[in-house]
Structures are given as C-alpha cells and as structure tokens.
Amino acid sequence: MSLPPGFLDELRSRSSLSQVVGRKVMWDQRKSNQGKGDMWAPCPFHQEKSASFHVDDRKGFYYCFGCHAKGDAISFVRETENVSFMEAVEILAREAGMPMPERDPQAQQKADARTQLAEVMELAVKWFRLQLRTGAGQAARDYLARRGLQGDALARWEIGFAPDTWQGLWDALKGKGVEDKLILDAGLAKPSQKGGKPYDTFRNRIIYPIRDAQGRAIAFGGRAMDPEDKAKYLNSPETALFDKGRSLYNVREARVAAGKGQPLLVAEGYMDVIALSEAGFGAAVAPLGTAITENQLAMLWRISDEPVIMLDGDAAGQRAALRLIDLALPLLEAGRSLRFAMMPEGQDPDDLLKSAGVGAVQSIIDAAQPTVQLLWQREIDGKVFDSPERKAALDKTLREKIALIRDPSIRSHYGQEIKDLRWQLFRNKSTSASGGGGGGARRPRQQGAWVKAVPGPSVGAKSSVLATAQDARATDHLREAVILAACICCPEVVEKFETGLENMPCADPDHARMRDLVLAHAHRGAGDLRDRISDALGPDAIENLLAQRHVAITPCIRKPGMADLTAMTIAEELAKLKAQRGLEEELHDALDDLTGEADEGVTWRLAEAARAHDRARRSGQEDQAEYVIADNGARLDREEVEKSRSFFDQIDFSKGGRKNS
Structure with a gap:
C-alpha cells in the first residue's frame, strides 16, 4: 500500500x-x-x-x-x-485518531483475498476440532491421551483430526458456500490429476493449527496416524497466508511469555512446544519441521536477544544445531546471540519432561552453551591434534568461521575466546604428557626401570660440570621468577613467547599456576591479569614476586612499559632455562650410560651440552658493542676506536694544536 x-x-x-x-x-x-x-x-x-x-x-x-x-x-x-x-x-x-488513507485497488484486492483465506482457515479449524470428538477420532484421542493431552489442553491448542476420507473437509466447506478457488488457494485441498473432484490435503492425521503473530490461522501441521505413512508430519503448502520459512509455531503466545521474562526456547516439533508450554515454559516455538532459516532467526531475535535452541539429543538434532551456527555467525550483533541446550541422547524435551520432570529441563536450559563453545566443540570432537599439521588445520578452520562474523567487536571477542579454549586444550595435553606442571621426571631406561643410586662423585669430579649442575634448580627458580615478573609488568609481549612459556616446567607450584594465568589472561591487559592472579594466588602474590631482590634489580622491572627491553629479558632467560634443562637431561642420560660400558659418545654429548649451557650463561653478560681486532690481537670497541681517530684527525701536530682552531 x-x-x-x-x-x-x-x-x-x-x-x-x-x-x-x-x-x-x-x-x-x-x-x-x-x-x-x-x-x-x-x-x-x-x-x-x-x-x-x-x-x-x-x-x-x-x-x-x-x-x-x-x-x-x-x-x-x-x-x-x-x-x-x-x-x-x-x-x-x-x-x-488518524484515519488510514484509502488503499489502492490492487492492494485492497490482495488484502481482501488474504482476509477471505483467513476466514476459510478458521472454518477448517472448527471442522477439524469437531472431527476429533467423533467416533472416527477415537484412535487420535487415545494417542493424544498417551502423550498427556486431553480436555482443556486439547482446547487450548485447538488440536483436531482429519478423518481418513478423500473429500470430508472439501464437502463441509462447499456446504457452507465456500468457492473452490478459496479452498484450493488456502492449501486445504489439491486438484485431482484424473479430472475428478479435488481431494483433501490432510487425511487420517492429527491436526495442529499454525497461527501467525496476529493470531490468524495461516496453516496446519498434520501428524500421520498410520505408521506406514511415508510422511510422518505434513505441513500446509505455501499460500498467500503461509510462508514456511517466515513462520514459527506458537509465535504469538511465545512473544507474550518472553515479554514477561521467560526464556525463548526453540524446539523441533509441535508436541515439544506443547509439552514445554504446558510445563510452564510458555515462550516455546518450533520452526515447522525444517532447519531454521535466516528469516526465522530474525523473528526469534525480535522476541529475545538470546534464544535457547533445544534440539533433540540424536544425531539429526545435533547436526541441525551445528548447521545453525554457520547461519548465525554472519548475523550476530552486540547483545544478540544464541545458546544451545543439548538434550540427553535419544530424548527430546517432551521425553525429558515425562521421564525426569520440570527440574531436569530447567537444568538443561541453565547449562545452555554459548555459540562460541558449540563452534569450538564441533571442530574438535572426535579429532586428535597430535601433530603441528593437525593443529594448523584446526586454526585455519576456526579462522575461516570467525571471519564470517561481520561485527568487528564480536569477531575480536570470538578470536580471544577461541584462543583461550585452544590454549586450555593444548596446554592440558602438554601438562598431562609431561607429568604435570612440575619439573618433570627422570627418563627411564629402555627396560622401563629407574636407575638405582650410584656412588657419589669423586674428589676430582666435584668441580666438573656434573657437580656444578646439581645446584642449578635454585638458579632455575630465580630465572622463572624474573620471566613471570616481566610478563606481568608488560603483558603485551607474552604472545611472542607463548611456546616458550608453555614448555617452561616450573618446579614451584605457585610459579606453574602463575605461568598458566599469564598465558590465559595476558591478552586482557595488565590490570585484568593482575586481578586474575590475585584472585587465584592471593592479594600478595604479585607483590611478593616483585619484591624478591633478584627480580627487583632487573632493568625491565625497574622501568616497566619498555616492551623491547622486556622482550629481550624474557628471551634471554628462556634460552638459559632451555640450555640448563638440556644439560640436565644429558646428565641424567649420562648417569644411566655410565652404569654400563662407557664410550666416547657420552663424553662428546656432555661436552656439547656444557658448551651450549655456557654460551647461554655468558650471553647476558656480554654487551652488544661491535669490536675490531688490533695488530697485537687485542679486542677494541669499534665506536671508541672511531672516536679516537676522529679526535686525532683534528690535531695539527706540526703546530702543537688543533686544526682550524
């Protein structure tokens, strides 16, 4: 108009x-x-x-x-x-108090046609309800009674019955003077392919009227009474009144209930909606036997910002939920999302209500998962990520899904949430594989038995690298404290060292927990990271860490906010830890091997490990200056040499003063 x-x-x-x-x-x-x-x-x-x-x-x-x-x-x-x-x-x-303008002839004609169709549909509702009370509807009434529907409930939901006749409804409507075209246009009958009288669309079926948001009867859903019928459920064909992809069963009543604060529940079928509503969950709708469409999703969000999708606990229900994720991702907006309540395997909401009661359904609703959680679960279920290639494939898939989100803020939050979930998955596996967050265990011999104690070192060996490494654990503890303090003071650099931090097996349980908190929450900023650590380890945990003398004198701690200096400090300390741990592993292996027949390989491995350890130890003590070698072999600072040459070039030795003075 x-x-x-x-x-x-x-x-x-x-x-x-x-x-x-x-x-x-x-x-x-x-x-x-x-x-x-x-x-x-x-x-x-x-x-x-x-x-x-x-x-x-x-x-x-x-x-x-x-x-x-x-x-x-x-x-x-x-x-x-x-x-x-x-x-x-x-x-x-x-x-x-303003009168609506006159409609144009064509618009008025269409509106009049829809009004006529709605009137015909109301006549059909009354006829179907009447048939349920006849002798022909006895089997249907028995079935509904077994499903818990009788008396007032049948009236509330206007449930009817289509008898097993070819022209029962057709003849009834014709007897009331309804034109053939209106009956056909309403989808209540189909023309005969043999040139005979049109026949009823619904035969031998329990009938559920479908009304729109204004309360008009726009279609019917029919449940077959014959178990051999090819179509268990049958909906009206699409008409001028009914667009299946833009309609929801029970939408009018659900909108009212949701407006009073009830959660909007999306079930699969008519009986699920009826059972939920009768149990007190009045804001329940169903998408009429098809996968939820984009238009239906928009309708749901007009009613509630966060509908709860309650799909059956079978494989088909789970597949429907997973398909819905892909549909919803591009449409997500701030404050508008979906939650998913998965039914127990083999049960739908109606089954659960009958077997476990209202409390069980409420628990399922309360435990509904957000969309991001189900997206993550879909991509990891039944898969093993035991190689870099498989992990990379997971990352690629998740990046592609997150890229579908149009809202940049939501896309960013999804990325952070997926990052947290990914860290938890791989960190847990890493911790489990290494025996926990401690310093690890000595490796067993090939036969699986631990090496027995060996005699202590000789006098000559006390000053060797073997003896020197025995006290390295104390030094490791100091290095771990410096690394953690640097990460807490400058969390923006943590992302560069995630792998190194994940592989840092802290001997101190508090250090291990602090490391895990740093990895999990560094991306949220310094303030939030400190709050998380304080909540988990106590309000004095960070203060005690930073107050340690070897931490307090570290340059990047004394001058917080210097990202480059902090990154250099973390990289250096991680390298020293790695070298120390490598040396310790070689020492453990050497002890095993020395109980047998010694060979030159043991000596070579120990020497290489010691050299690597020494290089890492000395790396922090050496400055970054460039050097030149003098004629006598001495190492001179290049910058100082150039300054000296520049100074001498300015002196005029013949006159005893500077040039150009």
Missing part, C-alpha cells in the same frame, strides 16, 4: 514516542527530564540494568548506547510487536 505524501510525517508528529516506548519500559526518573522530552530507561531490546536507552521526544528518535538499536515510533512498534511496517502504521494511526 502506498501512503499519501505527508501522512507519515503527520503521524510521527501526533505520536508521542515517549508514550509509545513507555508501554514497554520503566523510565529512570533520576536520569530523565520529562519537561524537555529527554527520557532514559533500560533498553527493551537487550537484557541490562543500567539506563542506556535514550528517547528524544522532541526529535522523535530513540537510541541505545548498549546495543545501538535506533529508530522512530514506527520502527519501535515493528520491533516490539513483531508486525509489518503497514501494521505498525495502522496501530499508531489508531492510537493517534
């Missing part, structure tokens, strides 16, 4: 936005200024406690600083009432 020029402007000027919005929100009186039309309230489009939803009554616009919802009175009615543009205009015009 086309509206005359100026009609919408006049409608907006006559409509008080604060009055329209005021039906859905509770104004914050301390923050609002009613005299100036400056009103504030918690946003009706997402769950919050603060008053971030602003209405400017004079300009006729609203805006939420939390979820960024914005618009005018018409868009507000559309979003909150789940109606079309013209329906929202009609609602506001009625409230403002």
